[in-house]
Amino acid sequence: MSASRLRASGRPGPSRAGTSGRPRLGGLALASAATTTLVVVAAALAATVPTASAAPVLPPGPALSLTADSSFWGANGRVDDIVSNGTKAWIAGGFDYVGPNTGRAVTVDSSSGATVPSSNIVDGTVNASAPDGKGGYYxxxxxxxxxxxxxxxxxxxxPDATVDRSWPASAVTTTVTVGGVAKSQTGSVxxxxxxxxxxxxxxxxxxxxGVPSSRLAAIGLDGNVxxxxxxxxxxxxxxVAVAGDSVYVGGSFTNLNGAGRGHLSRLRLLDGATDPTFTATTNGAVYALDVRAGATRAQDRVKLGGDFTAVTGSGVTSTRTRIASVDGNGAITSWAPSANGPVRAVTTDTATGTTFVGGTFSQLNGQNRTQVGAYDAAGALTGFNAALAGxxxxxxxxxxxxxPPCTVEVQALQVAAGTVFVGGVFTTSQGSLRHDAASYSVATGQLTSWLPMPGARVRTFTNLGSTTVMGGDFVSAGGQYRRGVAKIDLATGTLDPTFRADADNMVLDLELTADRTKLYLGGTFKSVNGVTRQRLAAVDANTGALVTGFAPKVNKDVYTIAVRQGYVYLGGQFTAIGAVTRQHAARISALNGSVDTTWTADTNGPTGTxxxxxxxxxxAVAPDNSRVFLAGPFKTVNGVALPDGxxxxxxxxxxxxxxxLGGVQSCGTYHWVVALKLSDDGQRLYGGDVCPDWIYQWDAVNLSQTKANGLNWDTACNxxxxxxxxxxxxxxxxxxxxxxxSGGYCWQSPSNTTEIAQQRFFAFRAGDGALTDYAPQFDSPMGVWSFAAIPQGLLVGGDFTVAGDRNTVAQGLTxxxxTP
Known part of the structure; x- marks a missing residue:
């Protein structure tokens, strides 16, 4: 188990690893929800953190590839824990989807939503797309x-779905200043x-x-600026939207081409000069434009969505709440819908005149419409209701x-061949599963069978006829809905469809029984498969079906569990299990969940979140059940003072x-251990403290009998x-x-005199704590949370979207x- 919080150092604090010595091959991780800043005592840090020196040659690490296997399916959120029986792996955490690593743009069948195979793996967010007019796209x-x-x-x-290697416009950049030094990085289009x-x-x-271009640019179709x-x-x-010889632009700007222009303007397509005949402005940001060209520029029709409450055009200011329409001179039209939240997308079906709007609103024209709605050609709100939820x-x-808190939203809309495509963040529509993308008949408003199943937010569509390009924040498309727990077939690296145990909140810890027939879950959930289970549950390891006789009622969150010899040990925030008082730790029957009243380990400590x-x-529990180790911010256990947590x-x-055991370092008022891991043979106990991020290996058998504080070795990371x-x-x-x-390092044990630059993943020699040279990279600041050794190699779970190196997209699990 672990706790993680922000500290005065500005970096996140330590987190939790799972229980050990249990019948499992993996570890687990977790961090505290608290973000209270600890006061770092400079003198304490100076006393515990050694001075860096030149890095030595590191000893070789395990015989593992440094490149992640991108064919192995991942999850769309944090993987806190992994357990395995050698042929399957069960994962738990903060996800609701498991799928293949496709990158953040995919081409799908326009009718079925099936993903069209492609080698174009995009490593970052895709905000926009457009057809090139020749069968390809941007x-x-x-x-x-x-x-x-x-x-x-x-x-x-x-058009052949390959990257145009000859197209030179491939470096959109912005300059940022880091430590007083100007640095170029990827800009946002x-x-x-x-x-x-x-x-x-x-x-x-x-x-x-390299050509200066401040937030707007024109690029020839040959790729040259x-x-x-x-x-x-x-x-x-x-x-941006083009109509005839004009370019309409909307945004957060208040100045365009050196002159005042409030969030909306028109430029000449020829040279980018501002067109003074278009006068419309808004009092807030414009996020979306839908422009229909007229016979002349004055007859253009411009519909806009954003976060404004008024539009000014032709010298007149009128109330327009987040949706508006102006003509080609900028005069405000009589089309006057309203939304109670920002509008992010607007598109019109030219065949029927129906205009669709999407965003983060819950009402249009005072009527309930969850993040998407439609107006007819006359401007009346239609009955279309996507009923987005989740x-x-x-x-x-x-x-x-x-x-984390989440808001249903729509960011992408496109109409093609009588169908409107909707993308954003949602789980269901009209009562059916539609993860972040759906389509509807323009004529009836009814959901179609289109099911592309991206794993996260969709920001853009481009219809190419029989296929549709879809882009956004997602790393995977064509996957399956699984919430909190999933089962992976290790031979194929894909989801095992026979198992389902969806939880309504996070599953933080997993325990597989010795006979591999049951899986115990601990976390912050209140139900599993729609049945009430208060933070603790047992399911069939093959199918995910609930074990009906096991239903303890834990009154607060469970962070850590272990299963031994007919018992379930649990720790967390709870103070009662059913009618029995238990202060943060307990032992219960693995059969029926009843509290074992002969085992008591009540912990107490400081108040506050x-x-x-x-x-x-x-x-962590010894394999023979002889000893139990607890870690956390407690000061007493059963009334006995424990200074090191x-x-x-x-x-x-x-x-x-x-x-x-002892020797726990400190850089604040309190110090404690947040994470424990026991070796499978029960001989060595690993731990990590809350600050300053030291790692400990203790003798778990002799404790402090033969060594000071029971320590075999210790070292530190950032x-x-x-x-x-x-x-x-x-x-x-x-x-x-x-x-x-940029701040990623561990110290070189056993001397602890040399700072070694690595990040988020470290491999030490267990015998003496020497850091090895095996160091794959991960991109997320919240990093790696779980491990499991399997016949194929090492499974790693966490928050990342890129693993092993900067070029391999792999989310949540890789x-x-x-040979680990």
């Missing part, structure tokens, strides 16, 4: 690579439009292929124990043993312990913290092949 966003090619923010895909011989792009960037087209904005451009968001530094009166964050207990009674696993003489350590070269 993608724009915040990405830096497409498969093996460097493509910053913009790429052209040819949020909107694109093709017009004749050029592509107009808008976003938040300051150069394209058109240097004679000059337009600039003082803030991001969110939308939501899943990725974890950040907060909400570690629970699913950081400490929760001395909660238990992690536990770690305790060794009798497995029979829960009594505090006469010999204990991120706390989350995932942990010992196998074949190697100790794997997963963490959050800095990136290699495999490194070889």
């Amino acid at each position: 993608l724009a966003g915040d990405f830096s690579r497409v498969s093996d090619l460097r493509r910053q923010g913009l790429v052209h895909i040819k 949020t909107s694109i439009a093709v017009a004749g011989d050029r592509l107009i792009i808008g976003g938040d960037f300051d150069a394209v292929n 058109i240097s004679t087209w000059r337009a600039s904005a003082n803030a991001p451009v969110n939308a 939501c899943q968001a990725p974890h950040t530094l907060k909400s570690t124990y629970t699913l 950081t400490y929760h009166e001395g909660m238990v964050l992690s536990l 770690i305790v060794a207990l009798s497995g029979a009674t829960g009594a505090v043993l006469p010999r204990q 991120g706390g312990m989350q995932g942990a696993l010992e196998v074949n003489g190697t100790f794997y350590y997963g963490t959050h913290g800095g990136t290699k070269g 495999l490194f092949r070889g």
